[in-house]
Amino acid sequence: MKPRALILTGAGINADRELAEAFALAGADPRSVHLFDLGENPRLIFDHQILALPGGFSYGDHLGSGRLLAGFLRHRLGEALGEVVARGLPVLGICNGFQVLVKAGLLPMSRGRIEQEASLVHNDSGRFEDRWVEIGVEARAARRSPWLTGLATLRCPVRHGEGKLVGSSPAAMDALEKAGHIAFRYLEAGQPATNYPANPNGSWHSAAGFLDASGLILGLMPHPEAALYNLQRPDWTRHGGGEGTTDCLRLFSNIVKALG
Amino acid sequence: MKPCASPPAPAEARALRRLEAAGLEAFRDAAGEKLRRTLREDLKVACGPIRAVRALTLAGRFSAAEAWRIGREIFADPIVERLFLDGQADDGDAASLKVAPSLAGPIHGDFAPLRDVPSQERPIYGDFAPLMGVPSLERPVDGDFAPLRDAPSQEWPIYGDFAFAVCVSFRPGVTDNVARSAAEGIEFLLGRKLGSDEEIHSATVWAFLAPGPTPRELERVCNEVLYNPLIEKVEALSRAQWEAGQRFAPPVPAPALGVGAVEPVPLSQLSDAELEALSRARVLALSLEEMRAVQSHFRDPVRRAARRAAGLPEEPTDAEIEAIAQTWSEHCKHKIFAGIFEVEDEGRRETVDSLFKTFIAAPTRQIMRQRGDIASVFSDNAGVFHFSEELDVCIKVETHNSPSALEPYGGAMTGIVGVNRDVLGTGQGFRPILNTDVFCFGPPDHGDALPPRLLHPRRILRGVHRGIKDGGNQSGIPTVNGSISFDPRYIGKPLVFCGTAGLAPRRVCGRASHEKSIAPGDAAVMVGGRVGADGIHGATMSSEGLSEVSPTSAVQIGDPITQKRMIDFILEARDLGLYRFITDNGAGGLSSSIGEMARECGGARIDLAAVPLKAAGLAPWHILVSESQERMSLAVPPDKLGVFLDLARRRGVLAAAIGAFTASGCFEVFHGERPVARLELEFLHEGAPRLRIRARWSPPQGAEARDGDLPALDAALARAMLARWNICSKEDWVREYDHEVQGMSVIKPFCGERADGPSDAAVLRPDPGTYRALAIAHGLRARFSDIDAGRMAANAVDEALASLVCAGADPDTAVGLDNFCWPDPLPGANNPDAEHKAAQLVRACRALADICLAYKLPCISGKDSMKNDYVFPRSPGERVGEGAAASLARSNAGVQNAARISVPPTLLFTAVGVVPDARRALTSDFKRPGDLIFLLGETKDELGGSELYAHLGLIGIHAPAVEPRSALTRYRALHRLAREGVLASAHDLSEGGLLVALAESCFGGRLGARLELHPQGSRALHPVRFFFSESASRILVSLSPEHEERLRREFAGQEILCLGRVQQAYRLEGGDLPTLELDSLYESWRTPLGKLL
Incomplete structure (x- = not known):
């Protein structure tokens, strides 16, 4: 049976359809579940084998990106949130979904507690931008996360205004890096990118995403679900043509395989 | 804002509490830096660092503990911000949702097995405990963020070592999206609905760190960059004032407006001059002829008797006059395009009976007969064509020029979310899949001199751009195609074109998705936002030129998140077959939407007392014509109403049954038991007299440069x-x-090796199951109007089609949209060349017809905006910006000393076509x-x-x-x-x-x-x-x-x-x-x- 993926929708989430498409293409059975239905019945999560938080502007990001949806999940899902971790349910957050995971305290969770340890703040440029980036999957992360098996580099768009990943202090960020919580880094010529625009937002350590200790909870600012087909790449008319799918799809098929 | 109207919560005494979140100095303040760059670029004001502080005022029954909890859990970021409550810094301890340590798992081991782990100790998330404290900072990372400063002086902890602190907040009654979201968060956090006497207000404080700007510079910073007095208020405190104990004033609640009564407007005895004065005083934008038509309608003795019997005054009520004015407005009725033109052009004299019917509808129908792919034109909010065997596409482009001139951000934002609703209100409801935006502005390097009330082109550019960006991005609709054109004459009126295409399955619940109907007895349902005083007179205002005294109640902000929820809900309800008819609430509000829907079945009766309000004390006519955003009107069969309203409630979307559709022949409006309006549909929709317009072409006088004079x-x-x-x-x-x-993008706005070459058109693949794709492009060549508006129009169409073909679209699948933005072609004060402008319009329309017929390109939708002028208040030429004056001087109409700035006659032509195989784009x-x-x-x-x-x-x-x-x-x-x-x-x-x-x-x-x-x-x-x-x-x-x-x-x-x-x-x-x-x-x-x- 295909693993069921819960795709969270509602309240300003807006990249849910393409995320559902990614899971469907990867062989999962995506089910869109409205945030408020989940608030009414948090146990709905456990009818699914994957929890996915899409991008968008939940609650308009009016109190900071992802802040209110994170508050909603912490407050309304409460125990179920802890149970997601306890049961080892694979969780993916993309863009706003990643901001929510960080602000709800599900990532990086380096202390084994659901509490916020890092943040995503305004890009150094002060601007929302849509541009393609190259991100490298950290080798350690690829070894220990079922999402990342066999992946090295991915190309996909960033589309955010608040994507600068920072720790509570430089030392804290160093510690997160040492502990293997950085899953992706923005790359320039194969190296971690320090300069704009390859590092599009000024993220510390060029970090583009986090992984929790179990390897099951993964989040990133760029949008792999918007880069499933070669036709979606900005330069397909120059390089490679418009046939076929990309490595970004493997992120989704990896987890389906691991569950199967 | 008032989130809802439930009874007051009793526990706590009402108090004002101010939460503030200030960025920690070790983290870069990108917003402050951006403002600093803008000040340097636009005003040449160089000042020290600027820090942004977010503020939230809670006016209600919140205890101090609750306020702290709100601040910590949903307002401030515990990592990068410090929280203050009424000036007192948070020193709380870390709190967390604890997970049993054994479940956290080893970090370097294998990943955890993918199986259910029985939860051992349930994580506890009980009573409130404060979140993390302020993190310690040891050294900067990566060297690119602000170096650590000395600890801020203890006395000024929020705003740092500031010279001035400037607080920008919304005026009472203006949409405050941050506050609305915060109110919702507070409700789920505290587990109670806010009371009717509780309000949340947001504000931003800009702290100008020492050395700040001079007081004179600060005044310019406030007036020219930081705030717009139409929607915001600003308060500046110097360090000295702060030390003397002054603080920012608390927000005032939204004022009650109107008296809630229905007033008759006696017309029958008025002279012509008095009729005209009344039209002006009430911003009705009705001509004398139209006022006379209304007067004679209400003079009819039989009608007067019937009105008495219905409990209405013999004379029209204020609500009736306003509803007629909205319905008959140029904006809604397109009176000029429907007018009778007496044309004199290069010796040829002729009469054109309706430009629309002659040059747009007739050619399009002729082309449609040759093509089988056009589903619906001219009858709905947007034109619809068959994209594939399975999918229909609809598309609409609107303009939002007047609102964008007054409040660029809100004007553009409401423009884009407004045209999204047009698409949602087409057929059974289409899902918006792309936005387009085309702007025409004055040059950004225009000097400082501007006529009264006009904003600098740079400010308009920034504000409009931000409005389109927020409106599109937050709605999750990609902005795929557009352009920005510059000409000094657009200083007088910027043009802001907003377009949206939508997608729907060709059949929904067994019906063709482009068709809809209403049966008498269906419930009239309003969905979306509440109604307030915002956006009253939008339709009539845009039907007049802009002047120093244009009303400002038409200015609105827009709330894409409320609308996004509504769109999600509507599409869910559509697929469940829960309604029969849908249209948007745009210009003219309920008077237009329900008034139009009433024609479908022959009548409607609504109760304004059932309309959810967000402001107190609105008169019934306000409720009827308010253009408060994010609303749709639907016809719901009675047996589906319960399910429909329940689904809306579960999705957090406001929906209210406000009446029913009838077969009475009338649009009847009540407020509770009290009759407010009873308008015969035939008079409302067909009673406006037709315009007769003289058009006389003045040939251009220009000459070509000789070869020897070329550079x-x-x-x-x-x-x-x-x-x-x-x-x-x-x-x-x-x-x-x-x-x-x-995720549909195939050709993006930029292409090439480094993705910076301009693309001619956007290509999207709506269905990943096939390679069939949709291309969209546009053409706009306004400057050719200075020679020949006909060539201007032909070039616009040609450029759109050429661009489309360059991206791989099949020219024989193309459909088009015509959007005219014209200077006023009707004679009037200070409009000496009106007849020429009318002749330019005729030429443009004729050229449009000719070229569309030749290209077999049907115009499936379009719009016109006919009053794109700025009229000077006093002596002509006074205080004209030099660029505008120079441009006017060389305008071919020869109006050297004009008392107005008129935009060049502008046609935006948008073209959409099919790319049969996206791989060949x-x-x-x-x-x-x-x-x-x-x-x-x-x-x-x-x-x-x-x-x-x-x-x-x-x-x-x-x-x-x-x-x-x-x-x-x-x-x-x-x-x-x-x-x-x-x-x-x-x-x-x-x-x-x-x-x-x-x-x-x-x-x-x-x-x-x-x-x-x-x-x-x-x-x-x-x-x-x-x-x-x-x-x-x-x-x-x-x-x-x-x-x-x-x-x-x-x-x-x-x-x-x-x-x-x-x-x-x-x-x-x-x-x-x-x-x-x-x-x-x-x-x-x-x-x-x-x-x-």
């Missing part, structure tokens, strides 16, 4: 042309739009060294109205003529080659002609070009004319030499020219060109507009 073709000219506002790259602005959310960038470069189409001596002439301060007389028959042959041939995969690139020639197109194709490919021109055909022209002429229907292509024969065979007998070859060396050279270093040209082209961000 030398050198690098300086090339750079100057590429740096012109209308030509230079818009990339930095466009990248702020999300152009690929929803094309981009403009050169691909490989050695490829041959061909120019398709003839280059003529047509510099009239060109960008080169504008650069030289000329207009000229030879505006490009479109020859649609040869052009269509060319486009079809090009498309055949594209489908065969023969072409490497295609780029349409536009502003700046061949040289600009060549440079852009080189930029995209990071490749050069060597020209090898042979003396033939177009080659006889003077080189400057050849490279900068803007002759229509020309396309630059490149292809591998092996395909040359194929191309020559396909274009046998047509005008084509082999220009040369693509080369690795990053230079443009050969032929008549000097050697042009592309790095240098790129710099000129890429940077001018980006600097303004």
Whole structure:
């Protein structure tokens, strides 16, 4: 049976359809579940084998990106949130979904507690931008996360205004890096990118995403679900043509395989 | 804002509490830095660092503990911000949702097994405990953020070592989205609904750290950048005032408006002068003739008796007058396009009975008969065509010029979310899949002098751009195509075109998705936001010119998140078959939406007391005509109403049954038991007298430059042309739009090796199961109107189609949208050339009809905006900006000392077409060294109205003529080659002609070009004319030499020219060109507009 993926929708989430498409293409059975239905019945999560938080502007990001949806999940899902971790349910957050995971305290969770340890703040440029980036999957992360098996580099768009990943202090960020919580880094010529625009937002350590200790909870600012087909790449008319799918799809098929 | 109207919560006494979140100094303050850059760029004000502090005022029954909890859990960021409550800093301890340690798992081990782990200790999330404390900072990372400063003085902890603190907040009653979201968060956090006497207000404090600007500079900073007095208020405190104990004033609750009564408006005894005075005083925008029609309608003794019997006054009520004014407004009724034109043009006299019927509807119907793919035109909010066997596409483009002139951010935002609703309200409801935006502004480098009430073009550019960005991005609708055009005359009225296309299955719940109906007895349901005083008189205001005294109640902000929820809900309800009819609430509010819907079944009766309100004390007529945003009107069958309302509640969407549809022949409005309006539908919709308009063409007087007066073709000219506002790259602005959310993007706004070459059109693939794709492009060539508005219109259509074909679309699948923005063609004070403007309109419409017929291109939707003028308040010419004055002086109408600034007659033509196989879509960038470069189409001596002439301060007389028959042959041939995969690139020639197109194709490919021109055909022209002429229907292509024969065979007998070859060396050279270093040209082209961000 295909693993069921819960795709969270509602309240300003807006990249849910393409995320559902990614899971469907990867062989999962995506089910869109409205945030408020989940608030009414948090146990709905456990009818699914994957929890996915899409991008968008939940609650308009009016109190900071992802802040209110994170508050909603912490407050309304409460125990179920802890149970997601306890049961080892694979969780993916993309863009706003990643901001929510960080602000709800599900990532990086380096202390084994659901509490916020890092943040995503305004890009150094002060601007929302849509541009393609190259991100490298950290080798350690690829070894220990079922999402990342066999992946090295991915190309996909960033589309955010608040994507600068920072720790509570430089030392804290160093510690997160040492502990293997950085899953992706923005790359320039194969190296971690320090300069704009390859590092599009000024993220510390060029970090583009986090992984929790179990390897099951993964989040990133760029949008792999918007880069499933070669036709979606900005330069397909120059390089490679418009046939076929990309490595970004493997992120989704990896987890389906691991569950199967 | 007031989130809902539930009873007050009893526990706590009502109090004001102010939460503030200040960024920790160790983290970069990107918002403050951006403001600092803007001040330096726009005002030449250099000041010290600026810090942004977010503030939230809680006015209600919140305990201090609750306020702290709100601050910590949903307001402040515990990592990068410090929280303050009423000036007191948070020193709480860390709190967390604990997970049993054994479940956290080893970090370096294998990943956890994917199986259910029985939860051991349930994590506890009980009573409130404070979140993490302030993190310690040891050293900066990566060196790019602000160095650590000394600990801020204990006395000024929130705003740091500030010289001035400026608090910007919304005026009472203005949409405050931050506060609305915060209120919702507070409700789920505290587990109670906010009381009717509880309000949340947001604000931003800008702390100007020492040394701040001078007080005089600060005043300019506030007035010209930080706030707009129409919607915001500003308060500045100096350090000295702060030390003396002054604080920012608390927000005041929204005031009650009106008296809640229905007032009769006695008309029957009024003289003509009094009728006109009444129209002006109430902002009805009705002419004397129209006022007389209303007067005579209400003089009828039979009708007066019937009204008495119905409990209404004999004279019309205020609500009736307002509803008639909205329905008859130029904005809603398009009276000018429907008018009778007496035309005199170059000796020919004729009468045109409705421009719309003659030049738009008739040709489109004729074309539709030849094509089977057009589903619905002219009858709905947007035109619909069949995209594939499974999917229909609808598209609509609107303008939002007047609101954007007054409040650029809110005007543009409500423009884009408004046209999204048009699409949602088409047929059974279409899902918006793309936005387009086209702006026409005054030049950003215009001097400071401006007529009263006008905003500087730079401010309009920034505000409109931000509104489109927030409106589109937050709605999750990609902004895929657009442009920005500049001309000094747009200082008087900026043009803001917002477009949206929608997608729906061809059949929904067994019905064709483009069809809908209403049955008497269906419930009238309003869905979405609450109704307030915002947006009263939008439709009538936009039906008049802008002046110093334009009403400001029409200004609104927009709330994309509330609308996004509504869209999600509507589409869910659509697929469940829960309603029968849907339309948007746009201009004219309920009076227009329900009034229009009533025609479907022959009547409607609504109760305004059932309409959810967000402001107290609104008079019934306010409720009827308010244009408060984010609302749709639906007809719901009675047996589905319960399910419909329940689904709305579960989705957090406001929905209210406000009445029923009837067969009474009348639009009846009540407020509770009290009758408010009873208007016969026939009079409401058909009673407006038709306009008679005189149109007389004044031929242009310009002349061509002689060859000897043309500048030398050198690098300086090339750079100057590429740096012109209308030509230079818009990339930095466009990248702020999300152009690929929803994942359909195939050709993006930029293409090429570094994704910075401009694309001619956007291509999207709506269904990943097939390669069939949708292309969208546009054309706008307003400056040709200075010579001939007919050529202006023809070039707009041609450019849109050429762009579409360059991206791989089949020209025989194209459909179009015409959006006219005209200066007022009706005679009036200070409008001496009205008859010429009317004649320009006739010419443009006639040209539109001719070219659309030739291209077999139906206009499936369109809109007109006919009052794009700024009227000076006092003596003519006074305080005119120099750019505008210069432009007026050279306007061909010869109005040297005009008392108004009129926009150049402007047609935006948007074209949509099908790319049969997305894998064959094309981009403009050169691909490989050695490829041959061909120019398709003839280059003529047509510099009239060109960008080169504008650069030289000329207009000229030879505006490009479109020859649609040869052009269509060319486009079809090009498309055949594209489908065969023969072409490497295609780029349409536009502003700046061949040289600009060549440079852009080189930029995209990071490749050069060597020209090898042979003396033939177009080659006889003077080189400057050849490279900068803007002759229509020309396309630059490149292809591998092996395909040359194929191309020559396909274009046998047509005008084509082999220009040369693509080369690795990053230079443009050969032929008549000097050697042009592309790095240098790129710099000129890429940077001018980006600097303004």
